Amino acid sequence: MAVKSIMIVGVGGQGTLLASRLLGRALTKRGYDVKVSEVHGMSQRGGSVVTYVKYGDRVDSPIIREGEADLILAFELLESARWFGFMKPEGKLIVNPQQIDPMPVVIGSAAYPEGVLETLQAAGADVIEIDALTAAERAGSKKAVNVVLIGAMASQMDLPKEDWMEAVKETVPPKYLEMNLKAFELGYNRDI
Amino acid sequence: MKELLLGNEAVARGLYEAGCRVVSSYPGTPSTEITEYAAGYNEVFCEWAPNEKVAMEVAYGACVAGARAFCGMKHVGLNVAADPLFTASYTGVNAGLVIAVADDPGMHSSQNEQDSRHHARASKTMMLEPADSEECLQYTKLAFELSEQFDTPVIIRLTTRIAHSRSLAQMGSRVDTGLKPYAKDPQKYVMMPAMAKVRHELVEARTLKQTEWAETAAVNTAEYNDTRVGVITSGICYQYAKEALGKTASYLKLGCVYPLPAGLIKEFASKCDKVYVIEELDDFIESKCKELGLEVTGKEAFTFLGEYSQALIAKVISGAEKPALSADIPVPGRPPVLCAGCPHRGLFYALKKLKVYVSGDIGCYTLGALQPLGMMDTCLCMGASVSALHGRNKADPANAKKSVAVIGDSTFLHSGITGLIDITYNQSDSVVIILDNSITGMTGHQQNPATGLTLKGDPTAAVSLEKLAEAVGVRRIAVVDPNNLEETEKAIKAELEAPGPSVVISRRPCALLKYVKHDAPLSVNREKCTSCKMCMRIGCPAISMKDGKSHIDATQCVGCKVCTQLCKFGAIS
Numbered sequence: 008m009a010v011k012s013i014m015i016v017g018v019g020g021q022g023t024l025l026a027s028r029l030l031g032r033a034l035t036k037r038g039y040d041v042k043v044s045e046v047h048g049m050s051q052r053g054g055s056v057v058t059y060v061k062y063g064d065r066v067d068s069p070i071i072r073e074g075e076a077d078l079i080l081a082f083e084l085l086e087s088a089r090w091f092g093f094m095k096p097e098g099k100l101i102v103n104p105q106q107i108d109p110m111p112v113v114i115g116s117a118a119y120p121e122g123v124l125e126t127l128q129a130a131g132a133d134v135i136e137i138d139a140l141t142a143a144e145r146a147g148s149k150k151a152v153n154v155v156l157i158g159a160m161a162s163q164m165d166l167p168k169e170d171w172m173e174a175v176k177e178t179v180p181p182k183y184l185e186m187n188l189k190a191f192e193l194g195y196n197r198d199i
Numbered sequence: 200m201k202e203l204l205l206g207n208e209a210v211a212r213g214l215y216e217a218g219c220r221v222v223s224s225y226p227g228t229p230s231t232e233i234t235e236y237a238a239g240y241n242e243v244f245c246e247w248a249p250n251e252k253v254a255m256e257v258a259y260g261a262c263v264a265g266a267r268a269f270c271g272m273k274h275v276g277l278n279v280a281a282d283p284l285f286t287a288s289y290t291g292v293n294a295g296l297v298i299a300v301a302d303d304p305g306m307h308s309s310q311n312e313q314d315s316r317h318h319a320r321a322s323k324t325m326m327l328e329p330a331d332s333e334e335c336l337q338y339t340k341l342a343f344e345l346s347e348q349f350d351t352p353v354i355i356r357l358t359t360r361i362a363h364s365r366s367l368a369q370m371g372s373r374v375d376t377g378l379k380p381y382a383k384d385p386q387k388y389v390m391m392p393a394m395a396k397v398r399h400e401l402v403e404a405r406t407l408k409q410t411e412w413a414e415t416a417a418v419n420t421a422e423y424n425d426t427r428v429g430v431i432t433s434g435i436c437y438q439y440a441k442e443a444l445g446k447t448a449s450y451l452k453l454g455c456v457y458p459l460p461a462g463l464i465k466e467f468a469s470k471c472d473k474v475y476v477i478e479e480l481d482d483f484i485e486s487k488c489k490e491l492g493l494e495v496t497g498k499e500a501f502t503f504l505g506e507y508s509q510a511l512i513a514k515v516i517s518g519a520e521k522p523a524l525s526a527d528i529p530v531p532g533r534p535p536v537l538c539a540g541c542p543h544r545g546l547f548y549a550l551k552k553l554k555v556y557v558s559g560d561i562g563c564y565t566l567g568a569l570q571p572l573g574m575m576d577t578c579l580c581m582g583a584s585v586s587a588l589h590g591r592n593k594a595d596p597a598n599a600k601k602s603v604a605v606i607g608d609s610t611f612l613h614s615g616i617t618g619l620i621d622i623t624y625n626q627s628d629s630v631v632i633i634l635d636n637s638i639t640g641m642t643g644h645q646q647n648p649a650t651g652l653t654l655k656g657d658p659t660a661a662v663s664l665e666k667l668a669e670a671v672g673v674r675r676i677a678v679v680d681p682n683n684l685e686e687t688e689k690a691i692k693a694e695l696e697a698p699g700p701s702v703v704i705s706r707r708p709c710a711l712l713k714y715v716k717h718d719a720p721l722s723v724n725r726e727k728c729t730s731c732k733m734c735m736r737i738g739c740p741a742i743s744m745k746d747g748k749s750h751i752d753a754t755q756c757v758g759c760k761v762c763t764q765l766c767k768f769g770a771i772s
Contacts, residue, residue: 018533019535020538031203031365032203035201035202035203035367040367041365041366041367042331042365042366043203043364043366044360044363044364044365045205045363045365047228047229047232047363047643052536052537052563052566053538053740054533054536055532055533066366067438067442067509068438068439068441068442068508068509069365069435070360070439070508070509072509072510072521073510073523074520074522075510075521085531085533086533089530089533091524091525091526091528092523092524092525093523094523095521096522096523096524107740109531109532109533109534110569110570110738110740112743113571113735113738113740113742113743114570114735114738115735116570117529117531117532118529120528120529120530120531123528126526126527126528127526127528130525130526131524132524149754
């Protein structure tokens with residue numbers, strides 16, 4: 008199988024690493040060659056973070072560049088615009104429309120752009136919007152935003168749903184399992 | 200069974216399987232997780248040392264005692280450890296000694312883009328460079344064998360994309376090598392001129408033998424496809440080149456980057472029409488090729504700067520670029536920030552009010568340099584805040600009352616203490632502020648000698664920063680809670696006004712530590728808020744303007760109340 012490339016982008020502290028680890032685990036079980044490139048250190052402190060996940064019969068480079076991503080999962084609106092050019096023209100963009108002001112916006116030296124999703128759609132992007140914060144609250148915790156988004160990503164990929172559920176079970180602490188499985192379902196069915 | 204391992208995790212697995220018994224390291228992105236994962240193996244003694252020089256000396260002592268030993272560090276850490284490295288290369292080892300160094304092309308989390316391969320050549324130490332997690336594991340095991348075979352330390356060089364990428368690796372079982380007998384041998388282990396002269400001869404002979412080994416070593420592989428384009432490469436660049444060029448090029452992949460196999464390189468180059476050398480950072484392999492009289496293309500087509508990628512290689516060699524969508528959206532940058540509730544925030548705000556010169560250092564608090572706090576004048580390397588402040592105050596004593604150094608607890612113990620000794624020994628009116636957040640923060644929460652816990656989480660002796668400062672001759676020592684803005688400003692002001700050296704310990708644990716109890720999130724009373732934006736001056740990521748008034752994000756706020764102290768209208772509670 009030709010290599011598929013997925014990017015998970017967001018703001019440090021949003022839980023993007025859990026999403027890429029879970030995805031990596033689910034893909035490994037299916038027997039794919041998998042590479043995951045993570046970000047640690049400085050940019051985790053509230054900076055822009057990006058994780059690359061690639062899988063197929065054989066993966067060489069662990070990173071993704073302009074025009075290469077089949078799917079981008081954006082945890083934050085502005086980050087979807089930042090990494091948009093990394094998507095293949097026929098790729099899919101899943102966006103959580105939550106807005107987190109970066110420091111230049113907070114201190115007034117830059118503005119948070121308006122109408123991001125409309126502009127991306129007009130530029131030809133296949134955009135799926137999912138209000139993960141609301142869904143996470145419904146599942147029982149605002150912290151489950153990442154699992155809602157994993158559910159949304161799962162609905163757009165060709166892996167069996169059971170594999171995903173299994174990976175969720177293996178990755179989250181048992182006492183939060185029920186809540187996370189609910190969050191996954193809400194994301195998977197885009198039931199907000 | 201193959202597992203999806205982080206490169207660093209695979210190095211840890213490799214040293215475990217090789218029977219390594221002692222690991223001593225200092226944390227540094229992107230190398231930290233090697234030692235954290237190694238600490239998960241009970242058969243291996245693992246520790247955080249106060250700095251990389253100590254770590255390498257500990258590992259050296261262990262290898263002389265007969266235990267396979269390891270130390271890991273980031274590229275700049277190898278500068279700190281260069282002293283023991285250069286002479287350990289002369290003495291050689293008893294049991295194997297392996298050093299992992301992680302370079303950071305693109306500076307994801309570093310202050311420079313140095314290429315550690317130069318250290319291998321300069322110290323005449325063999326260096327291997329893996330290209331994925333499987334190789335991280337296998338090369339680490341091989342490095343221990345080579346170390347014993349050639350009687351030398353061996354360096355494993357990683358870069359960020361190898362250290363922090365996960366790929367599949369085959370795990371094996373541990374071979375316990377036991378403790379090799381130690382035999383007293385001053386000719387080998389005591390490096391005085393008479394002995395070192397003899398050892399240097401052996402080092403030169405050893406390099407020749409290693410070069411011979413490298414000519415046929417399994418880690419150096421030629422892969423012939425279309426020979427119109429040949430690529431000489433190593434590490435992550437091999438993966439980028441393979442993805443960009445596939446079967447349209449031939450590859451010489453060098454797993455051993457020092458010493459380089461001249462014969463193999465010449466043979467490969469002779470079979471290809473046009474040869475590219477593809478390597479991030481410096482022209483290390485390219486220079487060797489040119490020294491051999493080969494016509495190769497390297498830095499003139501690529502770059503000394505930043506990270507490479509499959510896209511860059513495709514563009515340079517075939518001119519190909521992938522089609523991509525574009526949208527006209529001005530996207531503001533999102534630099535990293537001090538976390539909500541970070542104790543450094545209050546301290547930097549106090550410094551801002553005092554309008555002082557700030558001699559900075561390496562850690563989370565370096566983020567205090569960014570707007571809106573903007574309170575740092577210099578940041579050079581670990582420990583330099585303290586010694587550079589002393590130098591400044593000797594050069595310009597009139598401004599000593601308007602200058603401070605800021606340094607974290609871990610960084611202070613790494614190499615700030617020696618600068619403080621210089622301050623007291625040579626007496627300057629320097630105010631050193633130790634930002635004691637009870638953890639090594641930026642690298643992801645590692646214990647250090649002041650926290651009272653070891654790498655494995657066991658209770659241990661804790662260095663008292665107050666007593667240490669007192670013992671080196673500091674007579675004025677103040678301890679403040681940085682979340683109390685008034686107290687902090689007052690205490691620093693008093694020390695600036697007092698003659699002689701002072702230490703201010705700004706003490707409050709990192710807000711991300713699990714044991715830290717947070718107060719309920721604060722909120723803004725929209726009636727009382729006058730939109731004066733005073734609360735925005737501290738750069739808290741939880742505070743933003745919403746519909747013309749200040750707004751606090753309850754998911755981020757930890758109730759530290761630093762903003763409450765700034766609001767003159769009592770709108771935040």
